[in-house]
Amino acid sequence: MSTPRSVVLERLAYTLVAPALAVAPNLYPDSPVNQIVQLAGAAGIGACILAGKSDELGAGRKILRWSPLVLAAAIDTVAGHTTGFGPYGMDGMLAATWAAVGYLVMPFSRHARRRHRPALAAPAPQPTPAEAPEPAEETPADDADLLTREVRMMWENAGMPGRTHVVKATRHPGMRHDMTILLRASEIGRPITGLSEAAVAAPFAVPASDVVLADVAAQPGRQSGPGWLEARITPDANTRRRTKPTPQERWTDKVGSAKGGAPGSELVHRTRDDARGVTFYRAKMTDGTTTPRIDLAKVCRGLGLPEDDSCVFVLIDGTEFLISAFDKPPLSAIFPATRELLTPDAKGMYVCGYTITGQPVKTMVYQHDKNAAAHGLILGVSRSGKTQFFAINMAAQSLDGQVVWLSTVRKDEKTTVLGKYIDRQGSNALWMARSLRAANALGEIRAEMPWPHDGQPHDYKPGDPRCPYRQLNVYADEFMTAAQDGDFGEFIQTDGDSLTVTGLKYGIGFNPAGQSPFAHNGFSTEMKDNLRQNSRPTIFNMGSPGATRKAAEGTMENAYDVPTIPARYAQQEGSAIERAMKGEADPENGVSTGGVAVMVLDNGRAVLMRSLYADFDTDLTTLFPDDVNHLTDHEISELTKRGLWFDWNEPVRPGEFWPEPTDDDDDGSRRRGGGGGKGGGGKRGTKPGSSRESQVVSPRQALEAIKSLNNA
16 A cells, blocks of 8 residues: 555654754754744644643644654753763754654644544445435446546546446547547436537547537447437547548538538449549438438539539439539430331330430320320420421331321421422411321311221220221421411411310321420410320520420429520630630630430429430431322321311412402401311411401401401
């Protein structure tokens, strides 16, 4: 057992004072040392007298405690009255004896113990603790390691933050300062409250940002719940994380944080495809009930990627999403169309293009699941790739044995080339009106056509070899412009609406194309809803990302995130700020986005793809079948009887669309009949603003004019 410090100090005093008691009175009689010793002795005598007069217990111990001072004064007095050091060196012997007795007996240290406590060498019995009004804290386990004991000491010096107790401290492998401490409430049954990261960080002199508080998981032999808490203190790891973060750490700090580009998300894995030059970041939402909210620009800044729409794309699938970062614009590549890709399968699906990830995108030539023909909706501005998509779509329909009609507002090179491989093609509003009128009449003819197996008429069944007619696909390019034509726009819009509603059951699909899918531009709500439900709308560049997104959302049941299509794909090169400071021009590295489109799939999800490329400068024979598909003789005969089958490039025939004027007309103008003339069907009325508009001179005529308005 170690010697107490008070005993060591008292022994040292005896050893140092003894020589002074023998030498000072003989060599320096007038020295202040003698006076100090005499004063100390007088104080000791006074203390002994007071102890003797006191009625309290322990008077003898008090007298014994002060005896060294009294004896020292006596020895100093004797030494001062002897000659020299006295006979036989008596002064030195007395001082040595005084020091030896004090060294062994230690009057002050030993007899200063109160309540008769035993000496140092004797074992000290443990007193029985008194009952406290509050539950006493648990005594730390004797087997706690050194780190835990040190942490407990620091924790206690800090005042037990949050009224908690350190159960265990565990150092992280390979780290010098990082550790995890397990805390519990000091009072059993009380939850831990008011403990913050700053309160945990203060005892260890680390920033509050390096502390993370977490709930404790239940384990065998250890409780959990609100009364337990785990604190991870990681200054070393955070220093490394700030300088050289892993992909997961960078995602958590810069992307998945509350202010990041995809808040509430976590990175599943990061993969690199060197062959394709793309890096994939697959992530998911930590809460499976939330919907991803992605700001692509913020994600790029968080990952250190260039903010470039032409190289960085996002694909959302439920609570998961994929960020694809390409080295070069992936949709700037050309995907040539081939007959193998355009040949429809048993369900009427064929490959029409590829996505940014290289996945093939399919569209349909008929609806296998609905047992009906398919409509088509193609939107885009000029030179966006609509006619190219016409070509591959017509080729796929022709390869399936279907009949194709194509009408445009104006003649151009590509539509003229396509006319060589399809049944009919024309280039003006009159031709479009005649084709739509004939298609509506063809529905009436097919509704009465008997099928050879039972002699009864049936609805169209795609792929059924017993069907006596082929599917007809009517294309109307620039339908918006044609629907606003002063002479034939009313007939085009009326017959287009009718064909959209009734054509599918008779194997007639309508494929309008234009630059707007909205009612005020020719697409009535009825037409748009039918086209959306019975096709895969394809939206090319609409002039701006906002217009493209709006057009796509207008064709979707649910407005999912719609990819943007820029005017050109242009990668960022160098620093725009440095070029501005140097006065240099920006690099001209744009690539056309013609042929890039947003296709709305069956589940309402929009995907970005580049359509297959059909080269009109070469022969398209390799894409189309050898023989052009036509209507049956019976259908042509019936259309001829109705006066609807002839050369549709002819001028307007008398009475074809509106009755010829009679002498009874007040102003000599001709009244028109809308939508079909002879057997064509449709409603009658006038169109305001037309060159042949009749005068309204009576209430009846005003009522008829109101009824004849489109969408009234």
